[in-house]
Each structure stands twice: as C-alpha cells, then as structure tokens.
Amino acid sequence: MVILSTAIIKVKDADNSYQFARAFLDSGSQPSFITVADIADFVLQKLTVSLPSHHIDVSRWRIPRHLPLADPQFNISQGIDIIIGAELFFDLLENKQFSLAVGYPLLQKTILGYIVCGRVAEPITEQTSVQSRHVCTEDLLDSQLKRFWEVDNFDDGKAYTSNEQACEDHFNENISRGSDGRYIVRLPLRQEMLTMIGDSYTPALRRFLSMEKTFGNDEDLHLEYSNFIEEYDRLGHKEVISHASCSPQFFLPHHAIHRPESTTTKIRVVFDGSSRGLTQLSLNDVLFSGLTV
Known part of the structure; x- marks a missing residue:
C-alpha cells in the first residue's frame, strides 16, 4: 500500500x-x-x-x-x-x-x-x-455549470403571489448601473416589518467590542482591518449617520477574518445580515425573498 x-x-x-x-x-x-x-x-x-x-x-x-x-x-x-x-x-x-x-x-x-x-x-x-x-x-463540471446558469421550465404565465409581485416590482423600479459598470439595486425591504426589528445597536456594539479585544492580541489583523475600513470609506461604500435618527435603522454586525497565508487578500470582513435584534428579527427576516426559478 x-x-x-x-x-x-x-x-x-x-x-x-x-x-x-x-x-x-x-x-x-x-x-x-x-x-x-x-x-x-x-x-x-x-x-x-x-x-x-x-x-x-x-x-x-x-x-x-x-x-x-x-x-x-x-x-x-x-x-x-x-x-x-x-x-x-x-x-x-x-x-x-x-x-x-x-x-x-x-x-x-x-x-x-x-x-x-x-x-x-x-x-x-x-x-x-x-x-x-x-x-x-x-x-x-460542464453539466453542473450548465445547470447552474440555465433557468429550467420557467413559465412566463405563472401567477405571482403578492409578495413575489412586490419583490419583482421593487427590482424593476430600483435597478441601476454605476459608472464602473456594476449593477445596483436597493434592498427589497418589507416596510411594514422594519419597526419590528427592535434594538440592533446593542448586539452590533457587543460584536465590535469583542473584535477590538482581538485586535489587542493581533496587530496585523488590526492594521489590515483599518486599511479595509479606510478603503471602504474611500470608495463611498459608507456614510456617517446619527444614532438618534427616528427612522428605522439596522446596525449590521461584522467581524474580520485574518488569512495570513493568502497570496491575495489577507483579510476578509464578513457582514452578518442574519444577526437578530432584541425582538429576534434580523435584517434578512425583513427582506422579500423574491422568486424561485
């Protein structure tokens, strides 16, 4: 052997x-x-x-x-x-x-x-x-890729549910294309459920403070994370908002994963849309799921 x-x-x-x-x-x-x-x-x-x-x-x-x-x-x-x-x-x-x-x-x-x-x-x-x-x-592999990209047995005459139709309308009304060629679409929020999320700030803050403790033991991770946030700001992917705003808000928790062995990106920042607020609803829970094709 x-x-x-x-x-x-x-x-x-x-x-x-x-x-x-x-x-x-x-x-x-x-x-x-x-x-x-x-x-x-x-x-x-x-x-x-x-x-x-x-x-x-x-x-x-x-x-x-x-x-x-x-x-x-x-x-x-x-x-x-x-x-x-x-x-x-x-x-x-x-x-x-x-x-x-x-x-x-x-x-x-x-x-x-x-x-x-x-x-x-x-x-x-x-x-x-x-x-x-x-x-x-x-x-x-060819067979799997073909099945991945093809839409099988799609029926144009299918009657949509009210939620499916709302999601389809939202997509058609909000899709655009940026100057870099990328497609952009707003999140398909279920407006009637936004106020049901509750306090999402506390869980997000707790996650961030835990990550800061990790930074104290890993200077390389701290540096890479800081560079990521600076680039995120430079690309216009974030803006400062007031925590006191009266409009519904969701604070998106995130954490950094350090990959020193990677030959390209040494850090990956993961944003957690499944994190639940104090009412046990997450951002993902208040989004339309869209159509299954």
Whole structure:
C-alpha cells in the first residue's frame, strides 16, 4: 500500500479561535478543499475516505525520535478535514528527507513537520487492497455549470403571489448601473416589518467590542482591518449617520477574518445580515425573498 501525506494543523475560526484539523497534502489537486473554513477554494460536507484506509502497525519502524512528525498518528485511520492542493503544497516542502529502509516510506521535511509518504511493503489483504482516488471530470463540471446558469421550465404565465409581485416590482423600479459598470439595486425591504426589528445597536456594539479585544492580541489583523475600513470609506461604500435618527435603522454586525497565508487578500470582513435584534428579527427576516426559478 501507499501512505498518503497527512498533517495536523491549526485553523482560525470565525471567532478568531484556533481549532486543530487533519489535512491531506495532495500535490495532484489543483484546488484546496475544506469541510468548514476560509482558506480553501471549495467547502464540502465530506472530503475523502479515512486515511490511511486501515491502521498500520509501526511498532517495528525505526523513526528517529528527534524528528517532529506533522501527524504523529499518521498510521491511524482517521477522517480528513482539509485537502491542501498544489497551490500551497510545494510552498510547504523543505529540502530534507529521510529514508527508513527498503520497503518503508520516506520522511519528508515540511514547515509543518515531517510527513510520512510512500509505499509500504505489506501482505495484500482485503483492507490493504483499498485505494483512494480523487477524480473530477470535465463532463461533470460542464453539466453542473450548465445547470447552474440555465433557468429550467420557467413559465412566463405563472401567477405571482403578492409578495413575489412586490419583490419583482421593487427590482424593476430600483435597478441601476454605476459608472464602473456594476449593477445596483436597493434592498427589497418589507416596510411594514422594519419597526419590528427592535434594538440592533446593542448586539452590533457587543460584536465590535469583542473584535477590538482581538485586535489587542493581533496587530496585523488590526492594521489590515483599518486599511479595509479606510478603503471602504474611500470608495463611498459608507456614510456617517446619527444614532438618534427616528427612522428605522439596522446596525449590521461584522467581524474580520485574518488569512495570513493568502497570496491575495489577507483579510476578509464578513457582514452578518442574519444577526437578530432584541425582538429576534434580523435584517434578512425583513427582506422579500423574491422568486424561485
């Protein structure tokens, strides 16, 4: 059988807390995948079968004790949380490896520790005959993209509900195009429900104060966040309003996610329209949902 490279890594969640995850280092994968997080290209419910396919007895292997293994339990069949593809795989490698012996795998040094990879001479059994493959065909992708973009069986003669008609009218009356070519449309608010949101300022303030505490422990995150807000202002995406305004207001909570490993955007700011006010209604709750096509 062939041992595939695994590593135990720390992943920062939405609350800026670190969680341990088991990663499969796959140089043959173009994108990266993850069950839940932000560094990957795709988020899936399940990534692959457990790796390795069965427990491997390593009691007689002479692995130098001073070598830190990226996955100390590489020989125990366990689930995979993340697949790190070729985009990051080769950035992890370092120029050093050990060969245990003929018929045993290699120990390759990485910035995560030593990964164990390669063929193991074992008698062929029902367990060892199991192999893992990760396949994605162009035909399947083409079919999925076609279904994504096509509108199937749309009936022009369909009778809309009052809410659907209101949402359709709102869209037609409020859509415009900016000087940069982007389409702009006002939020389809259900006016009769706006006053039912209640106090949304307190939850939003609580979220912001929690984020400020995080800034005290992460100067890079604070700097990146400040740069984001300055750019947000420079692009005209925000304006100052009075908290004392009598008109219905919704204070949109947000938090920053730091991605230092990203080669492009180091920070992503997430605005939370599902955050509920003190009456247990959120901004999303007072928007028309529109048509299903």
